Amino acid sequence: SQNYYLDEVDSTSFITTIPIHLWYENTAKVPADKFLAPEMLKTSFFKALEEFPILVGHLKSDAEWKTYIEVDKNNLNAPEYSDTQSEVHFQTIRDAGFNTNMLPNTFIEARVVPVPPTLVGTSIKNIRAHVVRFKENSGAVVFVMAAHNVFNGYGFHCFVSRWAEIARWMQNSAADGSSAALPRRSFVHDRSIVREIRSSETDALDSSLRATMLCSDPMARVVGWFSPNVRAMMIRYSGVTTDFINCSFHIPADAIEALQREAQEFAPPDIPRYTKNDVLVSLISLAIAQCTAWDKHEGKSALVSTLNRLLLNRFLAGPSEFTTLLPVDMRAHIGSLKGVAYTGNTTFQKGFAASRDLFRMEPSAQLVAELATRVHRSVATLSERAAHQYFGILNRQPYGHLQYVLHQVKLRNMMYIANNTRSAFHTIDFGAGAPALARAPAHGFPNLVIILPGHPSVGGYEASFTLCREVAERIVRHKYWMSFVDKHDIDV
Numbered sequence: 001s002q003n004y005y006l007d008e009v010d011s012t013s014f015i016t017t018i019p020i021h022l023w024y025e026n027t028a029k030v031p032a033d034k035f036l037a038p039e040m041l042k043t044s045f046f047k048a049l050e051e052f053p054i055l056v057g058h059l060k061s062d063a064e065w066k067t068y069i070e071v072d073k074n075n076l077n078a079p080e081y082s083d084t085q086s087e088v089h090f091q092t093i094r095d096a097g098f099n100t101n102m103l104p105n106t107f108i109e110a111r112v113v114p115v116p117p118t119l120v121g122t123s124i125k126n127i128r129a130h131v132v133r134f135k136e137n138s139g140a141v142v143f144v145m146a147a148h149n150v151f152n153g154y155g156f157h158c159f160v161s162r163w164a165e166i167a168r169w170m171q172n173s174a175a176d177g178s179s180a181a182l183p184r185r186s187f188v189h190d191r192s193i194v195r196e197i198r199s200s201e202t203d204a205l206d207s208s209l210r211a212t213m214l215c216s217d218p219m220a221r222v223v224g225w226f227s228p229n230v231r232a233m234m235i236r237y238s239g240v241t242t243d244f245i246n247c248s249f250h251i252p253a254d255a256i257e258a259l260q261r262e263a264q265e266f267a268p269p270d271i272p273r274y275t276k277n278d279v280l281v282s283l284i285s286l287a288i289a290q291c292t293a294w295d296k297h298e299g300k301s302a303l304v305s306t307l308n309r310l311l312l313n314r315f316l317a318g319p320s321e322f323t324t325l326l327p328v329d330m331r332a333h334i335g336s337l338k339g340v341a342y343t344g345n346t347t348f349q350k351g352f353a354a355s356r357d358l359f360r361m362e363p364s365a366q367l368v369a370e371l372a373t374r375v376h377r378s379v380a381t382l383s384e385r386a387a388h389q390y391f392g393i394l395n396r397q398p399y400g401h402l403q404y405v406l407h408q409v410k411l412r413n414m415m416y417i418a419n420n421t422r423s424a425f426h427t428i429d430f431g432a433g434a435p436a437l438a439r440a441p442a443h444g445f446p447n448l449v450i451i452l453p454g455h456p457s458v459g460g461y462e463a464s465f466t467l468c469r470e471v472a473e474r475i476v477r478h479k480y481w482m483s484f485v486d487k488h489d490i491d492v
Contacts, residue, residue: 001072004054006149007191008394010345011067011402016148018156020425022435023098025090025139032137036432037171038083041142044167044430045081045129052159052343054150054189055079058123065224065398067149069126080128082106090139097248097489098141098437103132107143124228126150127159142430143441148345153420154329155343158187164430171431188342197334198395199388206381213393213400220402244446246491247465247472248439250454255484256280256461259365266369274372277379280461281326281417282371284449287481288415288465289322289359291474292447322359322413325351328379330387348390350378363480415447426455440464446471460486 026035049055056079057071086104093102100107107130126147133140146156162185169182202210223231260279267274327347331337337346352374361367394400425438439462440450446468454460467475472490475481482488 001070003068003070004057004189005066005068005191007194007344007391008400009347009391010149010191012349012394017145018148018151018153019143019145019441020160021100021439021441022142022425022428023139023437024142024432025436026137026432030432035137036131036140036430040170041131041167041430042081042083044170045163047166048159048163049079051162051185051187052189055127055146057126059126059228061228067228069150077123077126080125083131086132086134088134089136090134093134094436098439099489099491100441101491107132151343152329152345152347153423154331157423157425158341158343160425160428164428167430186341188340189344191344193336193340193342194344194346194391197336197388198392200392201389202393204383204386204389205393210393213396223402244466245469245472246441247467247475248489249463249465249485250458250460250487251280251463251484252460252486259283259368259484262365263369263372266366268373271373271376274376277419278372278375279368280451281324281375281419282368283481283484284417284463285324285371285415286359286363286368287475287478288447288471289354290363291471291478292413293470321353321355323351323353325349325414325416326375326379327418328382330382330390333382333384333387335384348382348387350382352378415449417449417451419451421451421453421461423452426453
């Protein structure tokens, strides 16, 4: 057997998942036995796993709270793989905005925290895949979901793209009888490559992060005593991950470019140019914050709201700020990882906070600029020195990731925006061409946003929001936000 000890940066993802839906239309009318051929797709999936052995191990923790994945060839954690038929036509589901509620009841649910069948004797699956084929061989959707503590977005893409590459190789070999060798790839799953970069210094880190990680949280020690299965159950049934729906928005590139130019007129002297990421993240943060009820009295009559602000908040003060967390991949800032297909997590959680009074202002390019300045300055502080210190401070104590996760849970008004526009999921080809759509489905915590590049035919950005129902209903009526959207879909 082999044990892969996870880094504490891996473990900050806390048993969450990364999902992707890849929708393929059979425009060429390829016969059913050759369009994403079932046996070929399944065989190539398991062949890809041979290069990613960490995915078939069991997630465990030792007596010192260290999390690891045990890969025992005599006791593998078999992945879930299924291939089913739907009675819905691809065009029908396309017309419905690729609404996953129209898929069969047996379709694997995208859950932010997968629940093991039992607390003892079973393990959380590290990888799950489900192929659904639509009526009259009109198309299919390939759904893949992986454990986030094994991969970040880069590692996840490495696996899915390798699976697709093997599928194409098998298809081409069968079609022309070719004996061409499968192109070799090298992936690094061993976390020792990042253990060498840990720094004991902390001067390049945000003061809030230093304060969080250098003070011992007794609750982190308590949670550390539980097994990964129990931790998953605690989160899943805590009520944190319930009552959410998926809203998908397409934002044209020229709309963001126009806002970028307009916001730049209000930029401070030290920021010569906002990036598109600065502007896009700020616009999304503005929309969600303005559509969120800051406390239970919001949305009531003016009299009740006024009494609440004047009297009740004096004793039961609600949150005064809205926090936006921005995961930034440190891979490009770490010299030892350049040119290496390291599949583990290298995500640095940056972010910014803004007051509720700021979000109560009328939305405008000037307000976007105010938020974009905070995004820009937060991300700009990332350096190789800061990356080394981040790995160091998280690994300073064996329950560091739990302390970090619990700190985030305490934030009452928070959103998490992952900009994955550099990923290439929209090019994943299993032999049937590029997908008609690549989308990250809603799968858990409210106010989670995943941004992918739009389809090459239209460009722009495909943003998937996981929202509470009340926020979802408000955001599609938010005039300023919707002025930048040319198409949206809501799963109800």
